Amino acid sequence: MRIGIDVGGTFTDVVVEDEQGATLSLKIPTTPRYPERGVCEALRTVLPEDPKAVTWLGHATTIATNALLGQVGLELPRVALVTTHGFRDLIEIGRQNRSRVYDLFVERPRALVAREDRLTVRERIDEHGSVVEALDEASLQQAVETLRARSIGAVAVCFLHAYASDVHERRAAEAITRTMPGAFVARSSEIDPEYREYERFSTTVVSAALAPVVGAYVRSLDRDLRALKVGAPLLVMRSDGGMSEAGIAASRPASLIESGPASGVIAAAEIARRAGVAHALSFDMGGTTAKAGSVINGTPEIVTEYEAAGATHSGRAVKGSGYPVRCPFIDLSEVSAGGGTIAWLDEAGSLRVGPLSAGADPGPACYGRADRATVTDANVVLGRLNQTHLLGGTLPIEARRSRQAIAALAEPLSLTVEETAAGIIRIIDDQMAKALRIVTIERGLDPRTFTMIAFGGNGPLHGCALAGELGITRVLVPLRPGLLSAQGLLIAELSAVHAEPVLRSIGNAAHADLEATFERLEERGRRELLAQRAHESTLRFRRFYDARYPGQSFELQIEHDASLEAIGRRFHEAHRARYGYAAEEEDVELVNARSTVTASRERSCRPELFDGASRAQGELHSRDTRRVWIDGSYSETPLYAREELRAGWEATGPAIIEQYDCTTYIAPHWGACVLEDAILSLERL
Numbered sequence: 001m002r003i004g005i006d007v008g009g010t011f012t013d014v015v016v017e018d019e020q021g022a023t024l025s026l027k028i029p030t031t032p033r034y035p036e037r038g039v040c041e042a043l044r045t046v047l048p049e050d051p052k053a054v055t056w057l058g059h060a061t062t063i064a065t066n067a068l069l070g071q072v073g074l075e076l077p078r079v080a081l082v083t084t085h086g087f088r089d090l091i092e093i094g095r096q097n098r099s100r101v102y103d104l105f106v107e108r109p110r111a112l113v114a115r116e117d118r119l120t121v122r123e124r125i126d127e128h129g130s131v132v133e134a135l136d137e138a139s140l141q142q143a144v145e146t147l148r149a150r151s152i153g154a155v156a157v158c159f160l161h162a163y164a165s166d167v168h169e170r171r172a173a174e175a176i177t178r179t180m181p182g183a184f185v186a187r188s189s190e191i192d193p194e195y196r197e198y199e200r201f202s203t204t205v206v207s208a209a210l211a212p213v214v215g216a217y218v219r220s221l222d223r224d225l226r227a228l229k230v231g232a233p234l235l236v237m238r239s240d241g242g243m244s245e246a247g248i249a250a251s252r253p254a255s256l257i258e259s260g261p262a263s264g265v266i267a268a269a270e271i272a273r274r275a276g277v278a279h280a281l282s283f284d285m286g287g288t289t290a291k292a293g294s295v296i297n298g299t300p301e302i303v304t305e306y307e308a309a310g311a312t313h314s315g316r317a318v319k320g321s322g323y324p325v326r327c328p329f330i331d332l333s334e335v336s337a338g339g340g341t342i343a344w345l346d347e348a349g350s351l352r353v354g355p356l357s358a359g360a361d362p363g364p365a366c367y368g369r370a371d372r373a374t375v376t377d378a379n380v381v382l383g384r385l386n387q388t389h390l391l392g393g394t395l396p397i398e399a400r401r402s403r404q405a406i407a408a409l410a411e412p413l414s415l416t417v418e419e420t421a422a423g424i425i426r427i428i429d430d431q432m433a434k435a436l437r438i439v440t441i442e443r444g445l446d447p448r449t450f451t452m453i454a455f456g457g458n459g460p461l462h463g464c465a466l467a468g469e470l471g472i473t474r475v476l477v478p479l480r481p482g483l484l485s486a487q488g489l490l491i492a493e494l495s496a497v498h499a500e501p502v503l504r505s506i507g508n509a510a511h512a513d514l515e516a517t518f519e520r521l522e523e524r525g526r527r528e529l530l531a532q533r534a535h536e537s538t539l540r541f542r543r544f545y546d547a548r549y550p551g552q553s554f555e556l557q558i559e560h561d562a563s564l565e566a567i568g569r570r571f572h573e574a575h576r577a578r579y580g581y582a583a584e585e586e587d588v589e590l591v592n593a594r595s596t597v598t599a600s601r602e603r604s605c606r607p608e609l610f611d612g613a614s615r616a617q618g619e620l621h622s623r624d625t626r627r628v629w630i631d632g633s634y635s636e637t638p639l640y641a642r643e644e645l646r647a648g649w650e651a652t653g654p655a656i657i658e659q660y661d662c663t664t665y666i667a668p669h670w671g672a673c674v675l676e677d678a679i680l681s682l683e684r685l
Contacts, residue, residue, distance in 0.1 A: 001048055002056040004489030005039050006263060009062070010287025010340055010360045011457065012038040013486040013661075016046045025483050027391055027457075027661060029360045035063065036221045043228060051229040056601070058489030059221075059246075060237040060263045064256040067213045068206070068309035068323070077153035077212045080117040081205060082143050082172055084160040088118035091201050097320030099311060109309070109322060112209045117152065119143040121159075121172060127195070129165035140172055144179045154184040156208040158201040162189040163501050184211040191252065192326045194592055195501050199305065202324045203254055206308060210253035218246045233532075235494075240328035241266045241300055242495025242598065245532045254325045257308050260485065262330045265293045265300045267488030268453040271478060273298035275679065281436060281450040283466065284485065285459040287376075288357045290337040292435045293330055294445060295453075301331040301443070304499075304546065304557065304594075312336075315435030316442075328497050328596075333438040337431050339376040339458045340364055343424045349412055351420070353427040365405035366397045373409055375428050375458070377402035378421040383628035383637070384461060384656065384665050392660040418629045429462055433469040440470070444577040447472055455481035457662055464653070464667035464682060477680040479642075482661025494534050495598040496525035502590040505550070506564045509590060517593045518543050518560070525597030534599035546592040547571045549583055555591050630654055630668060642680075649674045652685065 006013045007030055016024040024046055031038040039059070047054070067074040081091065092111045100106045121143055122136035147155060155176055162169045166189030173185045188204040222234055234246040239258035249256055264284040272280035272295050280295040292315070294301045306329045310322020315333040336355035340363060343353045353375065362370035365377050379385040380402040387399040403417055410420040440447040448471040454463030455478055463475045478484050498521040502514070522541050530536060543560030545567065556578060558570045567590075572582040628637040635654060642659035650673045653666035657680070664680065666672045672682050 001053045002058075002490050003043070003046065003054055004058045004060075004263075004486040005042060006060040006260060006486040006489060007035045007038065007062060008260060008286050008485070009289065009357065010338070010363070012042055013483045014042045014046055015480070015483050015486040015490060017490060023480075025480055025486075025661060027482065029363075031360075035061065036217060036224065039221060040224045040228070043225075043230070047228060047230070052231045054230050054232045056235070056490065057225070057230060057232045058235050058237065058243060058263075058492065060260045060485060060489060061217070061256065062260050063217045064210050064214055064253050064259070065309070067210055068257070074213055076112065076209045078117065078150070079113050079154045079156065079205065079209045080119060080147055080150070080152040081113045081156050081158060081201075082119050082121060082147075082176070083158045083201070084124060085120040085122045085139070087158075087160060087197070088120050089115070090198055091118075091205055094198055094202075095320070099318045099321035108320065112205050112323065113156070117150065119146055123159060123168045125159065125161045125165050125168060127161050127164055129161070131165075131167070135168045135171055140175055144175050147176065147183070148180055152180070152183060153212050154186070154208040155180075156186050156188070156201070156204045158188040158197075158204050160197065161195075162187070163193045163195055163200065166190070166193075184208060184215070186211065191254070193501070194326060194499055195503065199324045199326050203326045206323050206325050207252060207254040210256075211250065214253040214256060215250045218250045222246060235489075237263045237266075237489060237492060238328075238495075239306075239330065240302060240495070240497060241269075241330050241492060242497070242596075243489075243492045244494065244496075248528070248532065252327075254308070255327045257306065257325060258329050258332065261291045261293075261332055261334065263488035263492060264291070264455060264485035265295065265330050265332070265488070266492045267478070267484045268293075268455065269295045269298055269300050270488075270491050271453055271476065271679070272451070274677070275451075275476065277451045277476075279445070279450045281440065281447065281452045281472065283432075283436065283452050283454045283459050283463065284456040285432065285454075285462060286338050286456040287340045287458070288336070288338040288359060289334050290432045290435060290456075290459075291332050291334045292432075292439050293332045294439045294443065294450075296445075301439070302328050302557065303331045304328055304555075315431075315438050328594075331439060331443075333435040335431050335435045337375070337428050337435075339374065339379075341375045341428060343373045343375070343378070343406070343409060343427075345409060345412060351409065351413060351423050351427065353424055354431065364402070366399060366402040368396065368398050368401060371401070371405055371408075373402070373405035373424070375424060377405050378424040379458075379461060381406055381417055381421040381629075382425065383626050383634070385663055386658060387626070390663075422629065425462075425465075429465045429469065432462065433466055436466060436470055444579070451476060453478070455484040455662075457482040460657075460662055460664035460680075462665075464665065464670050467682075468667075468684065473684040475682040477662075477664050477682065479678045479680075480659075480661055481664075482659075493598045493600050494529050494532055495596060496528040497594065497596050498524050499546075499592045499594040502545070502593050505587045505589050506568050507587045509564060511564060514560075514590075514593065518595055521593065521595035522597060525595055529597060529599045534601060536599075538600040540598050542596045542598075544594040544596070545571075545590045546594065548589050548591060549575070549586045550589055557594070626656065628654060628656070645674045645680075647674050647676050647678065 124133035236249040268282035307322030364374040546555035576582040
């Protein structure tokens, strides 16, 4: 038996698959302050009589993100920084990035290490790895004694040019660990062995700050799993879509910041591969946020830097508003747009939607515990959502409360309740369309060549409108769209990513040296995965470079090729696609070599993403109709049950398809059909 558990902002999703391919699905409200309780509650519901039958337990968590955002109950520990003499203020000086360019009083994010806890040691290594000044043992011992006296819980050790040689960092870390065995020690040369001191220092400090919180969560969850007699190791989804055993993941907590959203993109990529879709747009709309990502030839687009706990504007990260973290992330654009996003009136009396969300508690007004209108309430008023219940009848819906909540907004606007609800939907759709443009148009990709894969509890409700906004003509809705992120945890693979600076131009690089660098990185990844019981026969290796033109301060990631000339051509093509031009007369600098190693454990059954719907042909009539507000008036719209649809079934919009975990709205001028693999395909007519 294989289990995937995804903790979202509103619901915790569980998917269980046995060796025959039978699947059990469950959605329960998330317990934000104690997410591990929700995980264990869900497990108790689905565990077999013999818990040892569980061979795979995948988990996606928001614990790292929530801790950085200051969630109550997840307070960060007191963190110290030990660094080279003269560089104690580097993490506060940072870069020139300003989150608000024209605001003279803009404030940078609060430093994670107080200035008095930034301790210095006399030492110096140059950019080539040569020792310029030997490590001063007296200053190191003084720093260690100061740390012990202050009861520091986590320490970041960040020395200048440690990416070139980590000899001083290792000696410092050993001294700290020997004196303070209970403290977590993060070395920059291990966490982020790349050049650019500020980003390396920031990544290491974030890891040190998160480690006690994430470690406590993982240990607590692991104890609960052992109490439940679950023998399978806990595997955690990383931000790049790879899985790691919980202990390894906890030692690199910065890699978990985007754990939750990543699993949905991994599942969308698998669907794209099996459906033969070269360009897929992953669109995941849940209860709190909406996320978008691009999948090219079955592989999600990856970036290597991210600002954790930073602000966003229309789905775009605001530079200078968060803490730079350098580790692989699936390239996602995220906006505060979910079913629980609250609609409100600003001081000018204009209708606004978001960014605040009602979350799981109290939730939308229709849940019966609140009176503020949300996107879900708008969909209830318009008739797109069931008027009495969701989640197969387990979640009662009070449509009257939705109307009352939106009526409170409609009256000052001099609009009807339906017009106001339609306005809420148009506003939220516009916000989400901006996020979709960021991962396509702003990346040099034409969205009209993409197929959208819509999922999450609310994605298929809004898929047609968003696709039409971007000129996309086809939308695929998975069999269980509201649970796809949890299903992604069943198909994700173990992976290890390691990088090393190269810092030389193609004209001055030797292919043999580059080959030796990759072999060294791949061996590290291989050992790491075999230690997690990966099967050696399933190991796969991919090689990448972070490359740029001379003088640029940013890089593009390109895949390795057999010849240096081909690597240069690949970079020119990538630069032209992203920025509209290529300086082919320029040499290309290779900044970092990056190795990704993936592997599988032995699996007892094929991941269930498509199977489950009957493949028998046959005509199906709607089981009922519902009044739905469409283009300014009500229309009797047919309703269908997803579990009753057969391969070959077709319909034209408007129509509504309901199922346990999601509702799909087929808009006018769209057609729908069920494919042989049980995927619902929506196409613009």
